[in-house]
Amino acid sequence: MRRRSFLSACALTPVAATLGCTSSEPDRGSGGRARISYGVWDQLQVPAMRTVVEEFTAEHPEIEVDIQVTPFATYWTRLQTSITGGGAPDVFWMNGPNIRKFAAYGTLLPLGERLAAAGEDLAAHPPDLVELYRYQGEQYGVPKDYDCISLYYNKELFDAAGVPYPDETWTWDTVRQALPELRNRERNQYGISSAIDRQRNLYPTIFQNEGWVVRDGRSGFADPATIGGLEYWTELIEADLAPNAMATADTDGRSLFLGGNVAMYHGLPNDAAAAYEEPAVRERTGITVLPRGRVRGNVIHGLANVVNARTPHPDAAFELVRFMAGRRVGEIQGASGSALPSYRGTESEYLASKPEFRLQSFIDQVDDATAYPVSLNTNTWENLQYQILGEAWIGAGGLSVAEACRRLAQEMDTVLAEEPR
Amino acid sequence: MTTVEDATRTAAVDHRPRRHWLDSGRSRLTAYLFVAPVGLGLLVFYLYPAVATFVLSFTEWGPFGGNTFTGLSNYTTVFALDTFWTALGNTVLYMLIGLAVVPVAIAIAVLLNREGLRGVAVYRALYFIPFVTLPVASGMVWKWLYNGDYGLINAFLSVFGIPGTYWVANPGTALLAIGVVQVWSQVGYYLIIFIAGIKAIPRDYLEAAELDGAGPLRRLFSITLPLLSPSIFFCTVISVINTLQIFDLIYVMAQSSTANPAFNATQSVVTLFYQMAFVENTKGTATAVAFVLMVLIAALTAIQFWLQRKWVSYV
Numbered sequence: 167m168r169r170r171s172f173l174s175a176c177a178l179t180p181v182a183a184t185l186g187c188t189s190s191e192p193d194r195g196s197g198g199r200a201r202i203s204y205g206v207w208d209q210l211q212v213p214a215m216r217t218v219v220e221e222f223t224a225e226h227p228e229i230e231v232d233i234q235v236t237p238f239a240t241y242w243t244r245l246q247t248s249i250t251g252g253g254a255p256d257v258f259w260m261n262g263p264n265i266r267k268f269a270a271y272g273t274l275l276p277l278g279e280r281l282a283a284a285g286e287d288l289a290a291h292p293p294d295l296v297e298l299y300r301y302q303g304e305q306y307g308v309p310k311d312y313d314c315i316s317l318y319y320n321k322e323l324f325d326a327a328g329v330p331y332p333d334e335t336w337t338w339d340t341v342r343q344a345l346p347e348l349r350n351r352e353r354n355q356y357g358i359s360s361a362i363d364r365q366r367n368l369y370p371t372i373f374q375n376e377g378w379v380v381r382d383g384r385s386g387f388a389d390p391a392t393i394g395g396l397e398y399w400t401e402l403i404e405a406d407l408a409p410n411a412m413a414t415a416d417t418d419g420r421s422l423f424l425g426g427n428v429a430m431y432h433g434l435p436n437d438a439a440a441a442y443e444e445p446a447v448r449e450r451t452g453i454t455v456l457p458r459g460r461v462r463g464n465v466i467h468g469l470a471n472v473v474n475a476r477t478p479h480p481d482a483a484f485e486l487v488r489f490m491a492g493r494r495v496g497e498i499q500g501a502s503g504s505a506l507p508s509y510r511g512t513e514s515e516y517l518a519s520k521p522e523f524r525l526q527s528f529i530d531q532v533d534d535a536t537a538y539p540v541s542l543n544t545n546t547w548e549n550l551q552y553q554i555l556g557e558a559w560i561g562a563g564g565l566s567v568a569e570a571c572r573r574l575a576q577e578m579d580t581v582l583a584e585e586p587r
Numbered sequence: 588m589t590t591v592e593d594a595t596r597t598a599a600v601d602h603r604p605r606r607h608w609l610d611s612g613r614s615r616l617t618a619y620l621f622v623a624p625v626g627l628g629l630l631v632f633y634l635y636p637a638v639a640t641f642v643l644s645f646t647e648w649g650p651f652g653g654n655t656f657t658g659l660s661n662y663t664t665v666f667a668l669d670t671f672w673t674a675l676g677n678t679v680l681y682m683l684i685g686l687a688v689v690p691v692a693i694a695i696a697v698l699l700n701r702e703g704l705r706g707v708a709v710y711r712a713l714y715f716i717p718f719v720t721l722p723v724a725s726g727m728v729w730k731w732l733y734n735g736d737y738g739l740i741n742a743f744l745s746v747f748g749i750p751g752t753y754w755v756a757n758p759g760t761a762l763l764a765i766g767v768v769q770v771w772s773q774v775g776y777y778l779i780i781f782i783a784g785i786k787a788i789p790r791d792y793l794e795a796a797e798l799d800g801a802g803p804l805r806r807l808f809s810i811t812l813p814l815l816s817p818s819i820f821f822c823t824v825i826s827v828i829n830t831l832q833i834f835d836l837i838y839v840m841a842q843s844s845t846a847n848p849a850f851n852a853t854q855s856v857v858t859l860f861y862q863m864a865f866v867e868n869t870k871g872t873a874t875a876v877a878f879v880l881m882v883l884i885a886a887l888t889a890i891q892f893w894l895q896r897k898w899v900s901y902v
Contacts, residue, residue, distance in 0.1 A: 243865045246650060246651060246868065249651055250651050250652040267650055271649065271650060271651045273651055354736055361846070362846035363846070410848075411756070411846060411847070411848045412735060412752075412753035412756035412757050412848055412849075413735060413736060413753060413756070414846075415753065415755075415756035415846060415847040415848065415849070416733075416734045416735045416736060416738075416753050416755070416756050417734065417736055417737065427736070543867075545866060545867060545868070546867045546869075549862065549866060549867065551846075552846035552847075552850065553850050553851055555846070556846055556847065556848035556849075556850055556851070557758070557848055557851075559846075559848055560758075560848045564848075
């Protein structure tokens with residue numbers, strides 16, 4: 167290539183790139199097939215989602231589905247931008263903290279009428295979850311999987327300390343009595359992880375103490391019952407029976423558990439995959455229900471499939487969501503062992519995927535569970551939690567948790583007051 | 588009457604080329620074409636966003652677009668936020684710690700310029716590597732080094748019986764710990780500038796000073812540093828602009844996913860902006876924060892340019 171033509175080619179490159187971006191026709195494959203995209207964030211679940219899509223296209227050869235994986239860290243930013251600017255997936259995963267915001271701004275296709283017309287009543291999914299994806303009387307999402315929290319424990323550390331394994335008889339007091347035995351300063355070993363982790367630690371103990379997080383546009387953090395639920399953790403830190411938030415910020419609870427540095431931690435169903443991977447860890451890990459506080463308590467959350475309100479193919483997109491609400495998809499997800507399916511009765515496949523673990527504990531606790539607390543701008547006050555509670559989680563000399571909770575409640579109320587009713 | 592002098596002057600005027608080659612229409616067009624990609628880039632990626640940010644800072648954004656004009660309310664909101672003032676204070680601290688890069692880089696440059704030092708290129712490359720490494724990558728590595736339970740730094744300290752801490756999770760140490768990494772990652776760049784600056788100082792000056800009996804320190808402070816002052820000025824300006832915008836190291840080391848008690852203690856203006864814009868989705872207030880930062884950077888840079896007249900010597 168001569169130098170001049172090379173240089174003019176260089177000069178034209180940006181122009182060409184701009185021109186290349188302008189084709190934004192809705193994709194229609196050959197022969198009138200509808201082509202829709204499905205947005206997900208969890209790489210671990212992609213194989214199961216592929217199988218689902220394969221079976222779906224076998225049933226609906228006229229619809230083609232592309233799976234788009236975006237890492238969770240950027241999933242929501244990207245989704246919000248692409249919904250505004252175009253190019254968002256037709257069907258995508260939704261979670262509790264975001265559903266109301268997306269629904270309130272009309273970005274999601276209402277599914278109620280279509281579900282009714284298709285005779286789909288979602289009765290096979292946990293009612294708390296179906297409710298989570300309902301906003302102002304309209305159904306926007308169809309549950310896909312669910313999770314609540316169980317107690318993971320390290321049998322070797324319990325054996326070494328001569329403490330019997332935790333089971334359904336355990337209460338907060340049993341935990342408090344066992345922790346000094348499980349503490350080993352030389353090994354930097356603690357009995358339990360007390361990380362500031364709302365879903366694994368904070369919400370379950372708040373609910374076990376009959377506390378609450380958000381209700382009728384008010385924060386529950388100033389309620390003594392809520393504070394009591396959090397004091398369970400901070401008292402353990404002050405007594406040096408659990409690592410403080412500085413330690414768990416450096417190394418999270420799950421890693422401390424996998425590394426044998428904590429004897430117990432509150433874990434999600436997905437956490438079982440990491441514990442199952444390494445044979446030595448698999449061998450020494452046990453799973454049981456959470457210890458009881460004032461009452462049994464837990465938090466239930468789950469993902470749902472939703473449809474983009476601006477999809478050019480609402481019918482095809484709904485077909486996919488409807489297919490995913492069925493038993494077969496529950497079985498595929500369960501068998502993959504990567505998610506606990508929300509379709510009742512398909513959990514058995516999930517349980518069989520890791521027979522050494524008592525995964526039944528998760529299912530047993532659904533009745534104890536409270537729905538994951540959300541409002542319209544959930545993310546905003548969720549971020550306040552970590553920022554304000556952090557200083558109460560560093561042990562002696564820090565802020566008292568009661569004081570931190572009152573501050574949190576005040577700031578959270580300000581956020582909630584700005585939400586449109 | 589025409590003097591010789593006048594004649595030569597006229598001749599000089601006459602002999603000066605009338606038109607620069609670029610002045611002919613065709614070549615001028617060519618020149619603009621060459622500048623166009625950069626100009627277009629600046630326009631699209633710098634000027635337009637800056638103006639748009641300014642305009643948006645007077646509006647309130649819905650989570651999915653659709654902005655309404657709200658006047659100065661974003662600015663009053665921002666100035667009433669404790670978190671904004673904390674972030675601003677932290678940012679000034681980052682800036683001050685970041686300025687340490689200048690003396691550190693000068694010291695290393697002077698050492699590397701010593702007569703008879705072998706392998707200078709190797710040292711220069713070693714110091715430069717952190718600068719060309721992705722901040723996210725070096726942030727990850729330093730986060731592990733700083734880890735309170737498993738980190739190499741604490742393991743090293745424990746050899747001497749010094750108790751370590753959770754460096755990036757302890758509200759008392761996190762900002763300093765991140766600032767140190769910032770200096771470490773930038774030092775290579777400033778080093779190159781100072782090495783070049785020192786090389787440009789004529790040897791005669793130093794030799795003359797030596798003959799006059801000036802010791803190495805006296806030569807450093809009376810010859811090298813004053814003659815290096817234009818480079819020092821450039822480096823302080825760049826360093827201040829860079830560290831006022833510090834983001835990635837903080838985000839990676841102290842603010843990624845898990846709850847960190849040092850979150851507030853490490854918050855900078857840009858991490859606050861990120862949180863507002865992309866986590867809480869209050870893009871209106873976020874753009875106000877960004878604009879305040881821009882004004883601050885412009886003001887500090889202007890002050891530095893004004894002050895330089897007093898201490899920078901252009902020989």
